[in-house]
Amino acid sequence: MSAERGCVFCQIVRGEREASIVFEDQATLAFLDHRPLFPGHCLLIPKEHHQTLPDLPSALVGAFFSNAQLLARAVEAAVEAEGTFLAINNRVSQSVPHLHLHIVPRRRGDGLKGFFWPRRKYKDQEEEREVGQRISAHVAALLRERAAR
Known part of the structure; x- marks a missing residue:
């Protein structure tokens, strides 16, 4: 331990x-x-x-x-x-x-x-979409990394 x-x-x-x-x-x-x-x-x-x-x-x-x-x-x-x-x-x-x-x-x-x-809204739908896409891309990369182990 x-x-x-x-x-x-x-x-x-x-x-x-x-x-x-x-x-x-x-x-x-x-x-x-x-x-x-x-x-x-x-x-x-x-x-x-x-x-x-x-x-x-x-x-x-x-x-x-x-x-x-x-x-x-x-x-x-x-x-x-x-x-x-x-x-x-x-x-x-x-x-x-x-x-x-x-x-x-x-x-x-x-x-x-x-x-x-404090909570804040995204400035617009484009920013929300971009942030979502970046997170999705990182999730995909981490899953590929996990699968390669």
Whole structure:
């Protein structure tokens, strides 16, 4: 299992740092966020050190998101929430450089408004089309790369 010595989350995995663990299996660990948006806000991490979702090996993606689904249900039931908000930051706004999924209980009128940043429309349909085409081209290239391995 790869780990980073100075990584706070790797220290939690190794038992060197305290955390309120709510779930653990061979691949993942979940614990309460120490600065929650609301009570029940927890973080799901892979036990192996991977900085971002794109870095997570394909073999771990299924287990990671299956456990995310499990935790979303558990958090909602445990705090009698109306729903949950799940979020991953990749590098930007990522306070700990170890992949982590926020699972946040939600209620109507809880004060969270959509995303935490301003949303903007595309300037026109041409810009939207161009951005979509660029993303599609990169997806195709990554799929070709994956197939070549």
